[in-house]
Amino acid sequence: MDQAKNSAYVSMKGVGHQYAPQAPLVVKDIDLDIHRHEFVAVVGPSGCGKSTLLRMVSGLLIPSQGEVSVFNRPVTEPRDDVGIVFQKANLLPWLTVRKNVLFPLKHKYGSYSAADEKRANELLEMAGLTQFADKMPDELSGGMQQRVGIIRALLLNPDILLMDEPFSALDALTREQIGFDLLKIWREHPKTVLFITHSISEAVLLSDRILVMSKRPGTVLDLIEVDLPRPRSSKTINSPRFAELTDLIRGYIYEPDVPA
Amino acid sequence: MNQTSQPKLWLAQQANRFAPALFFIGLVLLWELICRVGKVPNYILPSPSAIITAFFNVEFSRWMIHLWATLRVALMGFVLSIMIAIPLSIGMMRSQLMNRILYPALIVIQSTPVVAVAPLIIVLLGTDDPSRVLITCLITFFPLVVSTTTGMLETPPEMIELSQSLRAPRYRETWQIRIPYAIPHIFSGLRVSITLAIIGAVVAEFVAAEEGLGYFIQFSTSFFKIPQAFAGLIFLSVISLLLFKSVQWIQAWFFPWSLPKKK
Numbered sequence: 001m002d003q004a005k006n007s008a009y010v011s012m013k014g015v016g017h018q019y020a021p022q023a024p025l026v027v028k029d030i031d032l033d034i035h036r037h038e039f040v041a042v043v044g045p046s047g048c049g050k051s052t053l054l055r056m057v058s059g060l061l062i063p064s065q066g067e068v069s070v071f072n073r074p075v076t077e078p079r080d081d082v083g084i085v086f087q088k089a090n091l092l093p094w095l096t097v098r099k100n101v102l103f104p105l106k107h108k109y110g111s112y113s114a115a116d117e118k119r120a121n122e123l124l125e126m127a128g129l130t131q132f133a134d135k136m137p138d139e140l141s142g143g144m145q146q147r148v149g150i151i152r153a154l155l156l157n158p159d160i161l162l163m164d165e166p167f168s169a170l171d172a173l174t175r176e177q178i179g180f181d182l183l184k185i186w187r188e189h190p191k192t193v194l195f196i197t198h199s200i201s202e203a204v205l206l207s208d209r210i211l212v213m214s215k216r217p218g219t220v221l222d223l224i225e226v227d228l229p230r231p232r233s234s235k236t237i238n239s240p241r242f243a244e245l246t247d248l249i250r251g252y253i254y255e256p257d258v259p260a
Numbered sequence: 261m262n263q264t265s266q267p268k269l270w271l272a273q274q275a276n277r278f279a280p281a282l283f284f285i286g287l288v289l290l291w292e293l294i295c296r297v298g299k300v301p302n303y304i305l306p307s308p309s310a311i312i313t314a315f316f317n318v319e320f321s322r323w324m325i326h327l328w329a330t331l332r333v334a335l336m337g338f339v340l341s342i343m344i345a346i347p348l349s350i351g352m353m354r355s356q357l358m359n360r361i362l363y364p365a366l367i368v369i370q371s372t373p374v375v376a377v378a379p380l381i382i383v384l385l386g387t388d389d390p391s392r393v394l395i396t397c398l399i400t401f402f403p404l405v406v407s408t409t410t411g412m413l414e415t416p417p418e419m420i421e422l423s424q425s426l427r428a429p430r431y432r433e434t435w436q437i438r439i440p441y442a443i444p445h446i447f448s449g450l451r452v453s454i455t456l457a458i459i460g461a462v463v464a465e466f467v468a469a470e471e472g473l474g475y476f477i478q479f480s481t482s483f484f485k486i487p488q489a490f491a492g493l494i495f496l497s498v499i500s501l502l503l504f505k506s507v508q509w510i511q512a513w514f515f516p517w518s519l520p521k522k523k
Binding site: 055058059060086088092093103107108 | 416418419421422423424425427428436437440443515518521
């Protein structure tokens with residue numbers, strides 16, 4: 001157990017990236033080890049390369065410097081054990097909710113089985129969306145759409161879940177609720193999570209550790225251990241430790257105009 | 261509550277609802293009035309009533325013969341242009357080289373006035389359907405290529421990333437993501453093309469034909485049967501309108517999700 005906890009699962013060593021040979025670096029010198037089933041959040045000012053970092057872990061982007069590896073194997077192409085939750089749900093408007101959830105199978109292999117459909121139904125049930133399974137995405141609220149986005153990422157039962165500001169398009173109340181829903185799913189189906197956000201409180205509320213990044217080129221400012229007890233709830237927000245941690249992070253990326 | 265104002269409200273609503281139709285009827289009545297009061301001769305500007313009379317003076321079977329001739333060419337040209345335009349767009353989207361080679365060629369074809377080329381096509385392919393279909397196709401396919409290509413290229417990058425993250429084959433990226441995404445664009449192209457198809461068929465008939473509504477209009481005009489020419493013109497417009505509507509119905513029936521959202 002402890003062995004597993006301490007070994008790096010996702011590992012970044014001296015990772016840097018530029019989008020063209022002469023272009024400035026977007027991120028540089030990123031060193032980060034993520035343990036198996038750990039929940040790591042990344043916060044930083046906009047444009048600091050958080051999304052670039054996520055794309056490098058997913059294998060959609062190969063870093064121009066350093067190396068990203070998963071389980072000691074360098075990432076050179078998109079991996080099967082990675083699920084991505086995109087900003088703004090990214091559902092296909094021409095498919096029903098159920099077909100959207102099944103889309104990764106349909107798209108990767110061309111078809112799916114009755115067993116796959118059963119799994120999709122179980123995921124829909126877990127997300128409380130059973131009665132919306134045959135609706136079109138635009139008939140759902142933003143929060144429900146993003147829940148579909150999450151369970152779609154879970155369909156292939158990935159070990160790593162990459163989330164790119166998944167709740168940024170949602171209103172504050174929905175956002176908090178879906179955050180707790182995510183924690184519940186994560187508790188029942190442990191995954192290694194890399195969670196990009198620009199909400200400091202969201203990062204503190206959800207994660208085990210927080211990577212704080214600087215302005216572009218994004219570097220590691222700090223890696224903060226979130227020692228708040230789990231399971232977390234709305235009560236967590238009222239604890240003094242929560243305030244301390246958010247203050248600490250706010251100090252790093254304080255911008256006078258932007259109330260956090 | 262407002263018992264007295266309800267009928268008034270209802271009347272206002274109906275008037276509002278039928279405003280376009282009322283406007284149209286008003287216009288026709290005004291036309292009739294000008295013709296009668298001004299005693300405009302029928303060979304200059306026929307009155308609506310004269311046009312209607314002329315319409316019914318032509319046998320139904322003759323109308324059908326002309327209609328079928330035009331419709332046949334328009335639809336064949338339209339279908340042919342769909343069959344060319346969509347694969348072409350996919351090819352140009354997938355291959356940079358193909359795009360570089362074909363795009364200038366398409367621009368050249370599009371900027372050549374088809375009306376001017378039509379006689380040459382007739383010389384080349386003869387006076388039968390093939391040349392008329394080609395003329396129609398040349399007029400209709402450009403908007404289709406543009407709309408299809410635009411739609412596929414506008415596919416949000418996140419959807420493409422979803423495909424790439426699954427390492428799906430590229431043909432599935434095209435068929436399961438880019439083409440469905442392009443559907444609303446393709447249909448706006450189809451709506452433009454279907455009306456152009458009628459224009460194409462008429463242009464071809466003007467150059468060389470023995471039947472068809474375009475031919476009928478030209479023939480009637482040359483014999484100074486102006487009310488009959490107007491009847492043909494109006495019949496043609498109605499057909500064109502129905503085809504345009506049919507494209508909308510097809511979209512609403514098969515791709516309801518692709519329509520703009522009503523609030």
